[in-house]
Each structure stands twice: as structure tokens, then as C-alpha cells.
Amino acid sequence: MAHDTHHEAAHVDHAAMGIEKEHPTWSTYWKVAVVLTLVTVVEVWIYYIPSFVASKLFVPSLLIMSAFKFAVVVMFYMHLRYDHKLFRVLFTGPLIIAMTTLVGLMFLFGKLKLGAGAIP
Amino acid sequence: MSHALASTHDEHAHGGHPPTSTGLDHKKVAIWAFIGSECMLFVSLISTYLIYKGRSRVGPFPHEACLPPVCATALKPILNIPVTSASTFVLLMSSLAMVLALAAVEMKDQPKHTFGERLLGNSKLWLFMTAVLGTTFLGFQAFEFTSFVHEGLTIRTNLFGSSFFTLTGFHGAHVTAGVLWLLTLLAIDMRRGLGPKDALNVDLCALYWHFVDVVWIAIFTLVYLIK
Numbered sequence: 001m002a003h004d005t006h007h008e009a010a011h012v013d014h015a016a017m018g019i020e021k022e023h024p025t026w027s028t029y030w031k032v033a034v035v036l037t038l039v040t041v042v043e044v045w046i047y048y049i050p051s052f053v054a055s056k057l058f059v060p061s062l063l064i065m066s067a068f069k070f071a072v073v074v075m076f077y078m079h080l081r082y083d084h085k086l087f088r089v090l091f092t093g094p095l096i097i098a099m100t101t102l103v104g105l106m107f108l109f110g111k112l113k114l115g116a117g118a119i120p
Numbered sequence: 121m122s123h124a125l126a127s128t129h130d131e132h133a134h135g136g137h138p139p140t141s142t143g144l145d146h147k148k149v150a151i152w153a154f155i156g157s158e159c160m161l162f163v164s165l166i167s168t169y170l171i172y173k174g175r176s177r178v179g180p181f182p183h184e185a186c187l188p189p190v191c192a193t194a195l196k197p198i199l200n201i202p203v204t205s206a207s208t209f210v211l212l213m214s215s216l217a218m219v220l221a222l223a224a225v226e227m228k229d230q231p232k233h234t235f236g237e238r239l240l241g242n243s244k245l246w247l248f249m250t251a252v253l254g255t256t257f258l259g260f261q262a263f264e265f266t267s268f269v270h271e272g273l274t275i276r277t278n279l280f281g282s283s284f285f286t287l288t289g290f291h292g293a294h295v296t297a298g299v300l301w302l303l304t305l306l307a308i309d310m311r312r313g314l315g316p317k318d319a320l321n322v323d324l325c326a327l328y329w330h331f332v333d334v335v336w337i338a339i340f341t342l343v344y345l346i347k
Contacts, residue, residue, distance in 0.1 A: 012316040016145035033216040066341035094156035098163035
């Protein structure tokens, strides 16, 4: 099937679009959608298991699954895995600054704590 | 005259855009810089929500019931996880439709022999589907906001209401802008057809749309699922 191979179209300006590697095929896009749906189903499913919600694993597992979905969309749908590295820098740089600020604020306002001497 | 000819030659040599120091089109560099700045905006709003979480003095509360004497009457937890899960699924599927729309535009000139190829190569269909799914997500959000107001939660009720409506309202405004952008592309596609030479413009819209999706992925977990 012609769509299985993402042929280089004659008029698509790959250089200007910063495409370094060929973008995934449509079948990869469908597989990614299935994976995203399944992870979302698992997230909602564990939300309704009281014993798991009460356990220490609940929040970390939700955060890991959310980060996984985030990364998959950014890499495959936003093509960051395939495009010019300048785009990676432009996205991950501010994201790292923002996440560091978020974690700093959580410590500052006592939402995250380290050890017994933490701010109440 | 000769300058104009040289300029046209340069633009042709650089794929239809003026020569740049990176060799990349400035529009694509700009959209990624914009998305980077949007990351900071949304993380600041999420931070505010998380800092205020659990500090509301009056209900309704997101995950816990509010009982007298804190609330005049007993109020159940306000977040509706089944409805939000459905809207999350809709937004994820809109990202799939968007990426298929971009692929269809990029491969518009290629011959299509089978029904499947014609279906996947129909950029109008996928742009329309993305816009419809985005509008459906907005419908879910309107339903949620309306039901919250009916249950006594407004932006002025408590810290949860203020931070929740600000965060999800900003996200909804971004989705609305994305839907308008998609409808503009759809109108151009209907009028003169989008082809491979328009792939960059569709790619810019797609990047914005996927960003709106990843922001919701974070909001869904941090606001709705983590108690």
C-alpha cells in the first residue's frame, strides 16, 4: 500500500521543515493512538481501585504513565524524534526550566518534603 | 530588477523561503519557540493549582465530599472522571486525525489506487475530523463547567474553583484557537486544495494542536486523577 511507505513527495520542502529522518508511516500513527488509548484506560482503571489508590505506588504510576504519553505524542506526532535538533532544544530547554520551577515551588510551599526537617 | 531576480533565485534555492542561517524556515523555528514559551505558561498555571490544592476552606472539593458544618449542605466530590476520560479520549483521537491530515497533505500528489489510499489521502476529511473532535472536547468542557456552576462551584467560590477554572479555561481557549486555525485550513483546502507546498503551514497547525493535547495529558493526570 502506497501509504505504508512515506515516500518523499516532490514538493515537500523537507529541509525547511527540519525533517532529518523520514516521518513515521500512517500505521505507526495508528499504533501510537492505540498505545495512548490503552495507557489512558489503565490510568482511569487504577483510579477506581481503592487499595491501589491508598498505596504509595498510585501517584508515581500515574506520573510515569502521564510522562510516557507526553513523550510519545511529542516524539511521534510532533515528530521531534525525526526533526532538526534545534527544535528539540527549543522545546526541551523551556520545559526543563518550567519543570525545575514547578518542583522548586512544590518544595517552597511544602507540597514536596525531604526528610524530617521539612517545612510543615 | 537584478536584485529582485537574485532574491527570487535565492528563495527558489532555499525551497520557497528566504535564506536563513539555520536553513530552516523561520515559521517552524518560531512555532517551536512559541510552544516552549507556552510550556512555561501552562506549568505556571499547573503549579498554582497544585500549590492551592487542598487549601480551600469551603466546598465543593475536587475529590472529597464536603459535609456540614464546612458546607451548609452535604456536597459530593465535584470532578466527574467518566466524562473527563471520554473527553480525554476525544482529544487523543483528534491528534491522530491531525497527524493523518498532515500526511495526506504531504502525499497529495501521489497516485491513489485503493479505497484505503483515497481515504487516508483525503486531507479535507482529516482536517474536518480534527475540528469536529476539538469542538466535541469543547462541548465536554462546557458541560463540565455548567454542571460545576449548578453544583455551586464558580471561579469565586474557593481556591480550587479559582485555580481550576483558570487552568482549564486557558486550555479551552487554546483549543478554541486551534479549532479556528483548523477551520481556516479546511476552508483553504475546500477553496483551492492543499498540496505538498502547503505542508509546512499544516505542520505548524499540527504542532500547535499536538501541544494542546500534551498539555491536557498533564492536566488530566495532575488535576483529575491524582487525589
